Amino acid sequence: MPGLMRDLPARRTTQGQSATTFRAVDKNVWRLLSFLEARPDRQPGSVRTRVVKRRGVALAASVVVFASACAGGTTANVGPQATSTSAPSGPATSNPTGTTVVSHPAGSLQGLAEPSGVLIGTAVDSAALIAEVPYRDTLAKDFGIVTPENDMKWGLIHPERDRYDFAKADQIVDFAQAHGQQVHGHNLAWHNQNPDWLEHGTFTRDELIQILHDHISTVVGHFKGRIAMWDVVNEAIESDGSLRQTVWSKGIGPDYLELAFTFAHDADPTAKLYYNDYALELGGPKTEAVYNIVRDLKNKGVPIDGVGFQTHLVNQVSPRAANFAPILQRFVDLGLDVAITEFDDAIKLTAGTTAAADLEQQAVTYREFVHACLTQVRCRSFTMWGFTDQHSWIPSILPGLGAGLPLDKNYQPKPAYQAMVDELRSTAPATPKR
């Protein structure tokens, strides 16, 4: 995307951005991240399965096939008594809740993060989970928390007003439970990837509140006790700090946020409830507006537990991490948890390849942001928006950019992966346990 890069400052510094450079960066990062308004969704292929309930845990009828694939062809069960056969994880035991407890290998990302209590996470592409052995093995080995990349969004989980489809989300949750991983639910109120019946329906305010309530109580209720944290409201604020005009804000008004949090809490009082957004690492009007909103929600006693910083970066363009720690701290000072929820660091590709200097800079950036989370005691998780460049949303959305994740397309570690290992190895044991 050469036009996009042309007017950027040649080099970013970590400190003292002038107002001009801030605006330039903000403008360009904003343009990069505003793709979804202009672009129809790319939805992964669908697999329809019948859902049955067994001992309170929803199992897809196709899960045995799926689990067999996960096990590389050997038979495995998925669900309360399942054990992992798909990854080189540590010993597995079962606990009273039925979730299989699997210790992550000592040298894996999650294994190294263990002393800190920070969870290392990734978005999960359900099609890759079914189709690719290295995908499943890496997912099971390196990660302690997983976020369904698309499968809990309204359009997929609630495609018609009277029909929910939990099949693919269940597969991810079942995989996570079988591999000792927690689940980050994403999301319950957003302006993208909504079903047509919702976006183009005509509803009174009361009807929309009822729809929001029914969706949240059904979806959160379906996964009750199995989701550690939910992104309740996603991306409600524009870059200038104004409330985004969405089906929710237009149809209900600004109080849709507190309604959504309250409905989610009622449906699963144990899940941690987050407001999630992008470009909050920039500081500036959007970060301030989100700060004011979550402060007011907290002051009103609305059940909000944390703020998710998506942190979609553009290598050599986005601000580095030096200003990030104080931003996290401000939110923590409100009595909230924080989490890095969708980290990636897109590189400008030249003829499809990456320059060594870009990979080195990317490694530094990964290390700095992992460090910021590790050293903030209320930072609960560092989640990347995928882990292999083979399955990343960046190139399809932003042609000319890519390679934002720590493993290359062949699942080989890039410098960013080693940088995370080095950072976790040196810093995790020295941080206070969450």
Ligand code: XIL
């Ligand atoms: C993206 C997915 O990665 C894509 O597969 C999909 O086509 C569009 O959505 N912020 C969010 C995520 O909160 O849900 C988005 O995920 C990326 C930006």
